[in-house]
Amino acid sequence: MKESEEKAMSLLTTQAVLQVWLCCVSLWHFWVSHAVPLDCKDETGSLTHCTSFSQEKLLDRVIQHAELIYRVSEESCTLFEEMFVPYPLHTLRNQAGNMCHSKPFPIPGSKSEIQQISDTWLLHSVLILVQSWIEPLLYLQTTLDRYDDAPDALLNKTKWVSDKLLSLEQGVVVLIRKMLNEGILTSSSAIEQTLAPYDGQSPEVLESVLRDYNLLTCFKKDAHKMETFLKLLKCRQSNKLSCLSH
Structure with a gap:
């Protein structure tokens, strides 16, 4: 009796993982097909393509990119959890905030802090977060490739997010330049003093x-x-x- 119950539970677990995987694949194709390109660099690497956009239009595109990146990150996290993390360890996700490499960065956390900072510093905070994740996501692609049974959906999502993060970085840099009236901020040197090298052992x-x-x-x-x-x-x-309550 016990053996049959264990087999039934195993079958249910397998079916649940398969359902999550199929859901992720469907959502993946939807997001990719509806994403608006945000490629600001030209052939020389200069951020000129986005400068022709109005500040409002560019911000809309940047927001759409951020929305897609967050949604795909949610699905990737859920898929990885279902596939590889033992159930008793699922509670670790609630403790992750205390172990994130970005925690020491000068990012506003409380509602009062967020309300007090300027629009430019709000964008600068986004840039700090974006640039802090470029290297870790590249590391994650490498480690996931070593998993014997990592589904293609997870591998593709990780690469997609990594690529879109670079596009988001470009868009945010151009936005900051527009807000500073073509200031001298560059995408690579803006926060190099802030970020510590990522330790990918x-x-x-x-x-x-x-x-x-x-x-x-x-x-x-x-x-x-x-x-x-x-x-x-x-x-x-x-x-x-209307934003005082944010």
Whole structure:
């Protein structure tokens, strides 16, 4: 009797994972087909393509990119959790905020702090978060490639997010330039003093799984911050009085 119950539970678990995977594949194709391109660099690497956009239009595109990145990060985290993380360890996602590499960065956290900072610093906070995740996501692509049974949907999502993060960085840099009247800020040197090198060592199997899980969970949290800050900026520029409750 006990053996049959275990088999039934195993079958249910397999079916649940398959359902999550199929859902992710469907959403993946929807997001990719509806994404608006945000490629600001020309053939020489100069950020000229986006400068012709109005500030309002560019902000709208940047927000859409941030929304998509956050949604895909949610699905990636859920898929990874279902596929590789033992159920008793799922509670670790609630502790991830204390272990994120971006925690020491000068990013406003409380509602009062967010209300007090300028629009430019709000964008600068987004840029800090974006640039802080470029290297860790490249590391994550490398580690996921080593998983024997990592689904293509997870690998493709990770690469897609990594690519879109670079596009988001370009858009935010151009936005800051527009707000500073073509200031001298560059995408690579804006926060190089702020970021510490990411330590991508090769831990044991379970440790590696938990580290990757923590990375995905932390990125999802920071991606939500990026989206929230950008939407707050949009709200401020349209009607500042209605944004006091953000």
